[in-house]
Amino acid sequence: MHPVRKQRLIVVLLIVAGSAIAVALAAYALRSNINLFYPPSDIAAGKAPVGKNMRAGGMVLEGSVKRDPDSLRVDFIVTDYSANVPVTYVGILPDLFDEGQGVVASGQLNEQGVFIATEVLAKHDENYMPPEVQSALDAAQQNGDKAAAPLN
Amino acid sequence: MLPEYGHFALILALVLALLQASLPLIGALTGNRALMATARSLAAGQFVFISLSFIVLCALFMQSDFSVVLVARHSNTLLPDIFKFSAVWGNHEGSLLLWVWILSLWSVAVALFSRQLPLDMVARVLSVMGMISIGFLLFSLLTSNPFARQLFNVPAEGADLNPLLQDFGLVIHPPMLYVGYVGFSVAFAFAIAALSSGRLDTAWARWSRPWTNIAWAFLTVGIALGSWWAYYELGWGGWWFWDPVENASFMPWIIGTALIHSLAATEKRGVFNSWTVLLAIIAFSLSLLGTFLVRSGVLTSVHSFAADPERGMFILIFLFLVVGGSLTLYALRAPTVASRSHFAWLSREFFLLINNVLLLVAMLTVLFGTLFPLLMDAMGMGKYSVGPPYFNAVFVPIMALLFVFMGIGPSARWKKTSALYLRGQLLTAALVSVACGLLFPLLLGESYSVAAALAVCFSLWLILSMVVDIREKTRNAVNLVAGLKRLTRAYYGMVLGHVGMAICALGVCLTSQYSVERDLRMQPGDIAEMAGYQFEFKGSKKIQGPNYAGERGLINVLQNGELIAELKPEKRRYFAQQGQVMTEADIDAGLMRDLYVAMGEPLANDAWAVRLHYKPFVRWMWLGGLIMAFGAVLAALDKRYRLKATANNKRAADSAAALSIG
Numbered sequence: 019m020h021p022v023r024k025q026r027l028i029v030v031l032l033i034v035a036g037s038a039i040a041v042a043l044a045a046y047a048l049r050s051n052i053n054l055f056y057p058p059s060d061i062a063a064g065k066a067p068v069g070k071n072m073r074a075g076g077m078v079l080e081g082s083v084k085r086d087p088d089s090l091r092v093d094f095i096v097t098d099y100s101a102n103v104p105v106t107y108v109g110i111l112p113d114l115f116d117e118g119q120g121v122v123a124s125g126q127l128n129e130q131g132v133f134i135a136t137e138v139l140a141k142h143d144e145n146y147m148p149p150e151v152q153s154a155l156d157a158a159q160q161n162g163d164k165a166a167a168p169l170n
Numbered sequence: 171m172l173p174e175y176g177h178f179a180l181i182l183a184l185v186l187a188l189l190q191a192s193l194p195l196i197g198a199l200t201g202n203r204a205l206m207a208t209a210r211s212l213a214a215g216q217f218v219f220i221s222l223s224f225i226v227l228c229a230l231f232m233q234s235d236f237s238v239v240l241v242a243r244h245s246n247t248l249l250p251d252i253f254k255f256s257a258v259w260g261n262h263e264g265s266l267l268l269w270v271w272i273l274s275l276w277s278v279a280v281a282l283f284s285r286q287l288p289l290d291m292v293a294r295v296l297s298v299m300g301m302i303s304i305g306f307l308l309f310s311l312l313t314s315n316p317f318a319r320q321l322f323n324v325p326a327e328g329a330d331l332n333p334l335l336q337d338f339g340l341v342i343h344p345p346m347l348y349v350g351y352v353g354f355s356v357a358f359a360f361a362i363a364a365l366s367s368g369r370l371d372t373a374w375a376r377w378s379r380p381w382t383n384i385a386w387a388f389l390t391v392g393i394a395l396g397s398w399w400a401y402y403e404l405g406w407g408g409w410w411f412w413d414p415v416e417n418a419s420f421m422p423w424i425i426g427t428a429l430i431h432s433l434a435a436t437e438k439r440g441v442f443n444s445w446t447v448l449l450a451i452i453a454f455s456l457s458l459l460g461t462f463l464v465r466s467g468v469l470t471s472v473h474s475f476a477a478d479p480e481r482g483m484f485i486l487i488f489l490f491l492v493v494g495g496s497l498t499l500y501a502l503r504a505p506t507v508a509s510r511s512h513f514a515w516l517s518r519e520f521f522l523l524i525n526n527v528l529l530l531v532a533m534l535t536v537l538f539g540t541l542f543p544l545l546m547d548a549m550g551m552g553k554y555s556v557g558p559p560y561f562n563a564v565f566v567p568i569m570a571l572l573f574v575f576m577g578i579g580p581s582a583r584w585k586k587t588s589a590l591y592l593r594g595q596l597l598t599a600a601l602v603s604v605a606c607g608l609l610f611p612l613l614l615g616e617s618y619s620v621a622a623a624l625a626v627c628f629s630l631w632l633i634l635s636m637v638v639d640i641r642e643k644t645r646n647a648v649n650l651v652a653g654l655k656r657l658t659r660a661y662y663g664m665v666l667g668h669v670g671m672a673i674c675a676l677g678v679c680l681t682s683q684y685s686v687e688r689d690l691r692m693q694p695g696d697i698a699e700m701a702g703y704q705f706e707f708k709g710s711k712k713i714q715g716p717n718y719a720g721e722r723g724l725i726n727v728l729q730n731g732e733l734i735a736e737l738k739p740e741k742r743r744y745f746a747q748q749g750q751v752m753t754e755a756d757i758d759a760g761l762m763r764d765l766y767v768a769m770g771e772p773l774a775n776d777a778w779a780v781r782l783h784y785k786p787f788v789r790w791m792w793l794g795g796l797i798m799a800f801g802a803v804l805a806a807l808d809k810r811y812r813l814k815a816t817a818n819n820k821r822a823a824d825s826a827a828a829l830s831i832g
Binding site for chain 1: 530531534538539552555556560567691750771
């Protein structure tokens with residue numbers, strides 16, 4: 019084989035090998051490290067898996083935030099106004115966490131249907147809504163409209 | 171009338187951009203020197219008008235002219251002046267104007283510092299930059315006009331800037347980042363000009379190198395500043411989140427790094443010509459992709475302002491035009507150029523090739539992780555998020571591999587080098603770094619950290635290999651000082667780049683391994699023990715700022731009974747925007763460790779939720795970034811980029827020198 023061609027072939031093989039390693043790493047890392055988002059309606063309907071890392075989000079229900087007096091434990095309810103999910107979190111909540119505001123929490127659902135959050139994210143300014151929460155609210159709204167339609 | 175002047179200046183700039191994109195190119199294609207010569211003046215004219223427009227917008231913000239929608243939404247009379255000024259780019263429309271202004275700044279810099287370039291090359295380069303400018307000016311004027319007015323119901327007070335952005339970090343981080351981002355447009359323009367003229371030789375690589383270096387240096391500083399800002403401003407001590415928007419700036423950086431290295435091979439040895447062009451195209455395309463991701467609102471991120479599909483669509487179309495157009499040109503022209511020289515397996519070319527492959531693969535894994543959630547969502551497969559564990563698992567091994575070759579590359583010679591020579595040079599360095607790496611965790615921690623051992627191994631290897639190389643390069647000199655004086659700035663730039671990378675990696679890995687963090691409930695008088703320090707919470711008191719009220723805690727930090735720091739973290743409630751709450755952390759900074767304290771929320775009985783961090787070596791990563799950036803600037807200032815000018819044209823060189831002094 020012509021030396022230049024040979025060199026080019028080996029270069030291509032190198033790139034292929036590099037990409038293969040990367041794909042293998044990526045596939046391995048993806049298997050355990052991606053989290054699916056579940057809106058409250060899906061969780062309440064039992065569509066979300068128990069004991070698996072995932073994210074949940076919606077609006078914090080007014081009047082639902084309860085702080086433990088002796089620790090940093092906080093309980094609150096996340097809602098899309100058609101279903102509610104209780105959430106427990108131990109730690110410091112973000113600055114913009116408040117009742118009636120959108121949040122996204124990551125963690126696991128336990129057997130009792132309580133979402134044990136390891137991280138709670140709130141929106142970062144007053145005019146911004148996390149897209150997941152917005153679409154969860156829209157979906158719940160639509161379902162609500164459908165359910166309500168026959169009554170009218 | 172002022173806003174209308176600003177708007178009008180922007181429209182005039184668009185007209186000039188249209189001329190700049192077409193006239194010089196027509197000149198270059200038909201050989202008309204008069205038309206080619208218009209490129210420089212048109213670039214200067216465009217710069218003047220965009221500057222005018224930008225100054226007008228700054229003035230509107232400084233005067234708090236709330237008849238301008240943008241000012242009313244993002245500023246406030248109570249805002250301190252410096253933040254009124256930075257509020258100009260603390261929003262979508264203004265940051266876009268900053269972007270276009272920086273593009274015109276780069277264009278005018280190319281026009282000024284290109285005296286040694288053939289005129290048709292200057293014409294082609296500036297014409298390409300004119301085309302990019304058209305795209306962004308149209309984007310600004312059609313979808314995000316910063317000068318839009320509300321002449322009825324002018325509000326008496328503005329809505330205020332997001333408190334997160336009321337910070338010195340925001341004053342400098344976006345401009346730095348943009349200068350870097352947009353700077354890749356110069357490398358891109360050179361590549362397209364070289365492709366279109368059919369002169370894909372070593373000359374274009376030599377012309378692009380200093381520009382690419384400078385752009386890369388700014389991007390490095392911009393990313394480092396962003397990380398530093400997030401660290402002290404977001405209030406929980408994180409410095410890199412693999413947030414899609416961080417990735418958006420990181421991907422052009424990775425490819426820019428690859429580009430710097432492959433430009434070196436192209437210039438010195440005439441290899442990888444078409445590959446280098448492709449990298450230049452990819453680097454700028456990634457800058458545009460980043461703009462799309464940030465500005466379209468498709469992502470959840472601190473950087474996204476309110477979503478607007480129309481804007482996303484515009485950038486997406488622009489992105490397709492740029493990428494599609496340049497790749498078509500590439501497909502047509504690149505096959506005609508062939509590398510004229512050969513190299514052996516063990517040679518510097520080969521190591522630079524490995525560098526390029528690894529960096530490209532690293533970029534692709536980041537790109538995949540960033541786009542995966544978007545793709546899944548678009549296909550209706552569910553709303554996924556890809557978090558730091560994915561990126562760490564994929565990115566860190568690739569970087570470790572890269573470090574191994576980074577140490578060998580500089581010692582290898584161009585064209586051919588022997589394995590025996592390399593072993594003789596580097597064996598000691600390799601052994602010493604492995605030994606020190608293995609011992610290091612024993613000195614520091616109670617539990618042995620393998621990750622820390624590896625980090626020290628690889629970083630020390632990189633530093634020692636540089637030391638070995640400097641010794642080798644100065645071997646024939648009379649003495650060490652004379653030898654060091656003989657080395658070029660480009661060489662020192664390379665050394666600083668590599669050493670900076672090692673220091674940065676050390677900071678990242680060691681702070682990840684050895685940081686201690688605790689969230690506590692603390693009452694006045696409580697003492698918490700952490701990492702050999704005692705944190706005593708003394709209570710909090712009310713404070714009053716220019717546009718906020720809040721509480722300031724006092725935490726005394728003691729070590730062995732001795733007071734070493736009084737930390738005063740704050741919790742602020744800003745008056746505007748329905749009282750947005752902000753955490754201001756307080757940090758006792760040091761080269762070896764940071765002590766970081768933030769207040770969470772008030773609890774019953776004067777108690778507070780308090781977050782305490784001990785972060786060893788955290789400063790090293792930003793310090794490393796600065797060293798890298800300094801190295802890149804030093805390399806760009808190497809004499810030989812100017813010596814060529816003297817050889818070509820004495821008069822041109824004089825004017826270039828006058829400019830670089832002035």
